[in-house]
Amino acid sequence: MEYFFELFLGGLTRGSIYALIALGYTMVYGIVQLINFAHGEIYMIGAFTALIVISVLTMLGWNQIAILLIAAGVAVVYSSAYGYTMEKIAYKPLRKAPRLSALISAIGMSLFLQNYVLLAQTSDFMPFPGLIPDFEFMEPYAHIIGSPELVILITTAIVMVLLTIMIKFSKIGKAMRATAQDRDMAMLVGVNVNWVISVTFIIGSATAAIGGVLIASHIGQVNFYIGFIAGIKAFVAAVLGGIGSIPGAVLGSLVLGWTESFFTGYISSDYEDVFAFIFLVLILIFRPAGILGRSTAEKV
Amino acid sequence: MLVNELKKSLFVSLWFMFLTFPIMVIQVNTVENIIQWRWANLFFVGVGSFVLSALWRYLIRRKEQGIQETEVDGVARVTLSQRLLNNRRFTIPALFVVSILALAFPFVFSLYQTNIMITAMIYVLLGLGLNIVVGVAGLLDLGYAAFYCVGAYSYALLNYHFGFGFWSVLGIGAGLAALFGIILGFPVLRLRGDYLAIVTLGFGEIIRLIMENWNAFSFGPSGIANIPRPGFFGVEMNIEQVTIYVYFLMIGMSLFTIFVVNRLQDSRIGRAWIALREDEVACQAMGIDKRKTKLMAFALGATWAGFAGVIFAAKTTFINPASFTLWESINILCVVVLGGMGSIVGVIVGAFVLILLPEYLRFLSEYRILAFGAVLVVMMVFRPGGIVETVRRTYQYKETA
Incomplete structure (x- = not known):
């Protein structure tokens, strides 16, 4: 039973990490119907920026917690800036183009950013310091869940709640929902659609950056390629939950995290990814629009 | 200002x-x-x-x-490429020049250059096959490399275990790939758009991961080496001769593909695919069997990947799962979209550009993939329809006075 619980928590941690990245995918998809292939790269840039800030500040001898917070802040700012710029360059001119063109543009962007970091920084794995301290009050539970995992879970939960509140109640959230439903109609009632799309990219990138910092300090290393794999996993999670739906992205990520965790724990780690994908295919066969996605009947 | x-x-x-x-x-x-x-x-x-x-x-x-x-x-601008393609005074001499160049190529240029050309032609095959699925039938497939993988492994394994030759496996490999296309096709019949994309992506990864992990069957990540090159009625050939032979084999194969794909597009099933792409509901209302049409698209698309896979295995004599990653699928998709979805000439041009460009950008050394990414973005922003845009068939109604 303890083993089960351990796997459960492991899956939960993994799932919350996927969720932070999947949120960006699903929000962007909900509004512009674009698979933002370069989203994983934004996450990678967030992690790299944080690493650079951390290294500089560590050499200056700052306090650990302060470093962590500043690094996360800078990473969020930079990732958002990258997300914003990326949308302006690679997607905005393509709003009216065939959807596949935008996908190829996203792939181009992804390749560009990967190689940009590769050339400007390094192709090696860089060690990422684990900055999250071990809390004292966590000691009795340390054999079940470590402090870093706890921090990840709590951060993810806070981000989810804030995001939900924002989308439900704030003005920009309302504008986002309107744009997602019908872009032309939203424009007619005075929503600044370009701004809404920019904000969506900024928020998605910011959550990805938070994910990037947390994961990097959890795993302990980064390189220019981490964004691609994480991006694919998060994309799978977003689709699993029903792409375009925010609770769906969270649920999908948790389901994916648990699937991987239990499968690795009980059966075999070799086929972990195979099983995750088979599970995805099975769910989509029975629920073609994802777990929480509404399958809209098409009007003719 | x-x-x-x-x-x-x-x-x-x-x-x-x-x-x-x-x-x-x-x-x-x-x-x-x-x-x-x-x-x-x-x-x-x-x-x-x-x-x-x-x-x-x-x-x-x-x-x-x-x-x-x-x-x-109110008139769509006709781009230069379309005008040239429709002008017989241009196309016939151009075709003549291209075929002379193609025939002379391996005798003029080095072995290395010939090998690059063979690779480019493998991508022509792959691109045209994927074009059936993505360009003509409008089903976004992100796992196309899986069929390529099936083709390559069927040659490698059948040859290793049973000693099958290249020519007999060429058909078997394509058949197996088509079978896998149908296996993939069944579960995804109900899915649309991006759900389809992600399931095909998953399928591609499943095939690759199985090949990577099932050591007893596929020899795992170390792959299979010493795959024999294609034979020519048992004649002994040195490496140079074999390369030239494979080159001409590829030219023949490409011509065959172009012919078949061209005929397919104007056939009953081809029209059904286009109808399916444009509007699924209207297409069903017209009495087209959606299930059969989609499965045909997957199967026929996969067939070409099977051919390409077998030839790839025979050309490189060594395969491992690393050649069939998601990037490979994306690369093939780029060939189709960059060249111009649905256009045969476009896909061919796309394949050559995409394979030759990184090759001849080598002087940029480590910057070439960076440049390639930028080219993709710029290309899509300024020409979202691809290099050769397809002209949609339109019937103009002229009022007679």
């Missing part, structure tokens, strides 16, 4: 200097704990983005003007 433009460019350049600051300027050496400040990079970024942003805005403005003109005239 000019001041305004300069101001905009200056703003963009400042923005990019801010944006690239941590990654371009600071480099941390964690082993020796030294920080390198590379201020020169900041200068390059500033100047570069200043010039590029001016150029970018100019090009965007030109593009928008073009769109406006089209809207005013």
Whole structure:
């Protein structure tokens, strides 16, 4: 039973990490119907920026917690800036183009950013310091869940709640929902659609950056390629939950995290990814629009 | 006006200097704990983005003007490539020159160049096959490399275990790939758009991961070596001769593919695919069997990947799962979209551009993939329809006075 619980928590941690990245995918998809292939790269840039800030500040001898917070802040700012710029360059001119063109543009962007970091920084794995301290009050539970995992879970939960509140109640959230439903109609009632799309990219990138910092300090290393794999996993999670739906992205990520965790724990780690994908295919066969996605009947 | 433009460019350049600051300027050496400040990079970024942003805005403005003109005239502009393709006085001599070049190529250029051309033609095959699924039938497939993998492994394994020859496996490999296409096709019949994309992606990864992990069956990540090259009635050939032989084999194969795909597009099933792409509901209302049509698209698309896979295995004599990753699928998709979805000439041009460009960009050495990514973005922004846009068949109704 303890083993089960351990796997459960492991899956939960993994799932919350996927969720932070999947949120960006699903929000962007909900509004512009674009698979933002370069989203994983934004996450990678967030992690790299944080690493650079951390290294500089560590050499200056700052306090650990302060470093962590500043690094996360800078990473969020930079990732958002990258997300914003990326949308302006690679997607905005393509709003009216065939959807596949935008996908190829996203792939181009992804390749560009990967190689940009590769050339400007390094192709090696860089060690990422684990900055999250071990809390004292966590000691009795340390054999079940470590402090870093706890921090990840709590951060993810806070981000989810804030995001939900924002989308439900704030003005920009309302504008986002309107744009997602019908872009032309939203424009007619005075929503600044370009701004809404920019904000969506900024928020998605910011959550990805938070994910990037947390994961990097959890795993302990980064390189220019981490964004691609994480991006694919998060994309799978977003689709699993029903792409375009925010609770769906969270649920999908948790389901994916648990699937991987239990499968690795009980059966075999070799086929972990195979099983995750088979599970995805099975769910989509029975629920073609994802777990929480509404399958809209098409009007003719 | 000019001041305004300069101001905009200056703003963009400042923005990019801010944006690239941590990654371009600071480099941390964690082993020796030294920080390198590379201020020169900041200068390059500033100047570069200043010039590029001016150029970018100019090009965007030109593009928008073009769109406006089209809207005013009500006539779609016919691009240069389309005009050339429709002009027989151009196409026939061009075809003549291309075929002479193609025939002379391996005798004029080196073995290395010939090998690149063979690779490019393998991508022509793959591109045309994927074009059936994505371009003609409109089903986004992100796992196409799986069928390529099936083709390659069927040759490698059948040859290893049972000693099958190249020619007999060429058919079997294509058949097996088609079978896998149908296996993939069944579960995804109900899915649309991006759900389809993600399931095909998953399928591609499943096939690759199984090949990677099932050591007893596929020899795992180390792959299979010493796959025999294609034979020619038992004649002994040295490497150079075999390469030339494979080159001409590929030319024959490409011609065969072009012929078949061309005929398919105008056949009953081809029209059904196009109808399916344009509107699924209307297409069913017209009495087209959606299930059969989709399965046919998957199966026929996969067949070409099977052919390409077998030839690939025979050409390189060594295969491992690393050749069939998601990037491979994406690469093939880029061939189709960059070249021009649905257009046969476009896909062929796309394949050559995509394979030859990185090859001849080697002088840029490590910058070539960076450049390639940028080219993809720029290409899509300024020509979203691809290099050779397809002309949609239209029937114009002329009123007689």
